[in-house]
Amino acid sequence: KQEVTQIPAALSVPEGENLVLNCSFTDSAIYNLQWFRQDPGKGLTSLLLIQSSQREQTSGRLNASLDKSSGRSTLYIAASQPGDSATYLCAVITSRVDTPLVFGKGTRLSVIA
């Protein structure tokens, strides 16, 4: 059974810092890995999707990497801003796209102005 772990559970940084969020998964036979952002009381916003054949994806100040063999992914946020404060969730799909995601518990990020 696929399990997804995110470390740290919570993180507080001053504005402007670069930071890394970690995600690990137990079954390396994944189809996709996706990072989401969730603001309090809201739904999920997709940030980056990495397919199993890819090693990284970039969008603006965000960079996500994937190492399938070690079962790890990282989300790098450059020059953090208070607006980045949210919970970041990592999720994997272990077979086809029409099977549901397995989520980690998330990292709650606070960026202090």
Next chain:
Amino acid sequence: SAVISQKPSRDICQRGTSLTIQCQVDSQVTMMFWYRQQPGQSLTLIATANQGSEATYESGFVIDKFPISRPNLTFSTLTVSNMSPEDSSIYLCSVAGEGNTIYFGEGSWLTVV
């Protein structure tokens, strides 16, 4: 990207009543997924809804409590029946869209009193 609309966005419900949540997608999709997120927790899959067939429920969730309809390829409903305070959660609808990216609605935040 897929645009998903959920209704209601929020509701306060009386114990013992039932509420139906609607999920509308702006494109045709084969499978839709319903998740629950209890306060402070990550997402848990309730069921997978295919058009034209019975929904597939995850362990711990039953059709009598969470009946699902999927009348066409762009719409689904989830009913939370005979609600108790333990059902207070965010309920989220999701689909697989373009590029195998998973998209979520904004969620329906239910409080049972």
